[in-house]
Amino acid sequence: MKGKMTLLGLSVMLTFCISCQHSKTSKTxxxxxxxxxxxxxxxxxxxxxxxxYLYELSNKNGVQAYFTNYGARLVGLWVPDxxxxxxxxxxxxSNASAYNNPKEPFFGTIVGPFGNRIAKGKFKLDGKSYxxxxxxxxxxxxxxxxxxxxxxxxxxxxxxxxxxxAYTLPDxxxxxxxxxxxxxxxxxxxxxxxxxxxxxxxxxxTVINLTNHAYFNLNGEGSGTILDHQLQLFANQYTPxxxxxxxxxxLAPVKGTAFDFTTLKSIGKDINVNDEQLSYGKGYDHNFxxxxxxxxxxxxxxxVVGDKSGIVLDLLTTEPGIQFYSGNxxxxxxxxxxxxxxxxxxxxxxxxxxFPDAPNQPTFPTTVVNPGEVYQTKSLYRFSVK
Numbered sequence: 001m002k003g004k005m006t007l008l009g010l011s012v013m014l015t016f017c018i019s020c021q022h023s024k025t026s027k028t029x030x031x032x033x034x035x036x037x038x039x040x041x042x043x044x045x046x047x048x049x050x051x052x053y054l055y056e057l058s059n060k061n062g063v064q065a066y067f068t069n070y071g072a073r074l075v076g077l078w079v080p081d082x083x084x085x086x087x088x089x090x091x092x093x094s095n096a097s098a099y100n101n102p103k104e105p106f107f108g109t110i111v112g113p114f115g116n117r118i119a120k121g122k123f124k125l126d127g128k129s130y131x132x133x134x135x136x137x138x139x140x141x142x143x144x145x146x147x148x149x150x151x152x153x154x155x156x157x158x159x160x161x162x163x164x165x166a167y168t169l170p171d172x173x174x175x176x177x178x179x180x181x182x183x184x185x186x187x188x189x190x191x192x193x194x195x196x197x198x199x200x201x202x203x204x205x206t207v208i209n210l211t212n213h214a215y216f217n218l219n220g221e222g223s224g225t226i227l228d229h230q231l232q233l234f235a236n237q238y239t240p241x242x243x244x245x246x247x248x249x250x251l252a253p254v255k256g257t258a259f260d261f262t263t264l265k266s267i268g269k270d271i272n273v274n275d276e277q278l279s280y281g282k283g284y285d286h287n288f289x290x291x292x293x294x295x296x297x298x299x300x301x302x303x304v305v306g307d308k309s310g311i312v313l314d315l316l317t318t319e320p321g322i323q324f325y326s327g328n329x330x331x332x333x334x335x336x337x338x339x340x341x342x343x344x345x346x347x348x349x350x351x352x353x354x355f356p357d358a359p360n361q362p363t364f365p366t367t368v369v370n371p372g373e374v375y376q377t378k379s380l381y382r383f384s385v386k
Contacts, residue, residue: 037078037086038066038094038337045096050152052096055163057188062086063383065188070099071109072153072165072184074214076221076337079192079383082310089311089383091215091222091347094337100150103333105342106213109149111142113169113180113200114367115211116287116323116356119246123359125177125205125368132175137244142213144174148182149213162187171204178204178371192383200375207367208375209354211319215327215347218306218313222340226327226348227268230305233261233324235288239355243280246357247364251289259286264303267326267348283328283345287321287355298380302350310386317352317379320365325349352379 036056043054052070064086066075075093078086092107093099099107121132121140133144142149153165164185171179185197198210217226238259239247254260258270258278271283278284293300298316302324305312315322326348332341358364369375 037064037088038076043068043075043094043096045100047097047100048152052099052152053155054096055155055158057161057163057186059161059188059190059192061190061192063188063192065186065194066092067163067165067186068096068099069153069155069165070096071149071151072167073099073110073149074108074186074212077194077214079311080385081306082385087218087220087306087309087311088337089216089218089220089306089313091217091336091342093334098334101334105215105330105334106142106149108212108214110153110165110182110184110210111213111351112148112182112208112210113143113174113176114140114207114209114359115142115213115351115353116209117141117244117246119244119357119360121175123207125207125359130175130177139244139246140174143176147174153184156183157185161189176206178202178206180206180208182210184210194381194383195378196381197378198376200369201373202369203371205368205370207359208369209358209367210375210377211323211351211353212379213349213351215342215349216304216313217347218304218311219308222336222338222346223308225268225345227266227271227345228307229267229348230264230307231261231267231324231348232264232303233288233322234291234293234300234302235322236262236291237289239287239289239321240277241280241286241356245281245285247287247355247361249361249363254288259284259288261288261324264305266307271326281325281328284324284326285328287323287353289321289355290317290319292320301352301379304348304350305386312384312386314382314384315350315352315379316382318377319352319354319379321353321355323349323351323353323356325351352377 121134
């Protein structure tokens with residue numbers, strides 16, 4: 001059996017450590033018997049008079065991934081560290097109602113129909129102007145105030161190793177044209193790989209750019225700074241931004257700059273250097289142009305090593321870019337699953353994507369989807385140990 005999918009219905013008492021959350025079982029026992037690490041009863045809530053549930057995927061190695069239909073979110077992800085203990089490497093909440101909060105910073109959610117920013121909340125298609133909800137300074141971010149991250153997705157399908165959520169964004173909601181039908185499938189295999197597959201269609205010409213907004217700390221949720229994580233990005237260029245974090249349209253080389261992650265280096269090595277681009281985002285919050293170095297059907301995007309846990313994340317995708325965000329706006333406004341707060345730079349995001357503001361940037365890869373066309377993309381998150 002490749003894995004297990006359940007709508008959780010049991011409560012399990014656990015012992016927690018600072019960086020990893022794990023049961024008092026041996027590595028062998030974890031492999032043989034998988035006990036739920038989250039409780040669906042305490043997680044479940046009613047939001048806008050609709051039920052929000054918790055779902056689980058697990059594999060033979062003890063890896064456990066948790067999801068909810070509210071925003072089609074990744075809630076938690078327990079993977080083995082170098083000592084065989086399970087570490088929760090994704091930030092999230094233990095109760096669904098905590099996600100229904102305007103201060104909640106897109107934890108683990110699907111963002112769309114257009115992830116990242118669109119300048120001044122405007123774009124044109126075939127000469128017609130569209131005006132979007134402006135929710136990030138002068139710009140639209142991640143689809144607007146509700147987008148799809150505060151939407152109730154339907155669990156459309158599931159089996160032993162995957163589950164599929166579906167949602168249709170009504171024509172004109174948040175200003176986007178077309179009834180946009182979206183599906184997101186999460187799959188977990190026995191190689192400790194979590195794959196996210198996206199599919200969308202629209203009955204009107206529109207723009208689509210879906211991604212997942214998971215916050216990672218490879219030392220464990222709430223374990224402290226991510227600045228000592230080692231990061232490599234397979235990108236020799238990035239897209240510089242203006243003061244509102246909208247790309248200027250240029251593709252700039254990373255060589256000789258703080259944005260050079262072409263070889264493994266700590267996230268914090270250059271984050272405080274005197275650089276105008278870093279000052280705009282209070283750190284890294286930029287799109288990197290992937291080199292399209294192939295690994296099978298994938299492009300290599302990122303390689304990250306947890307400095308304390310030894311957990312390694314390799315991220316592969318079919319997308320042309322990846323947004324690297326170093327948690328610069330985290331400011332202890334919410335409480336995480338293990339009781340800690342979302343402190344400054346205690347998590348990072350790596351969001352495979354088309355480029356920000358692509359609808360207004362004719363030189364960027366297009367995000368336009370016509371009626372009858374199918375939008376498809378996928379990303380793979382592979383976990384191992386150093």
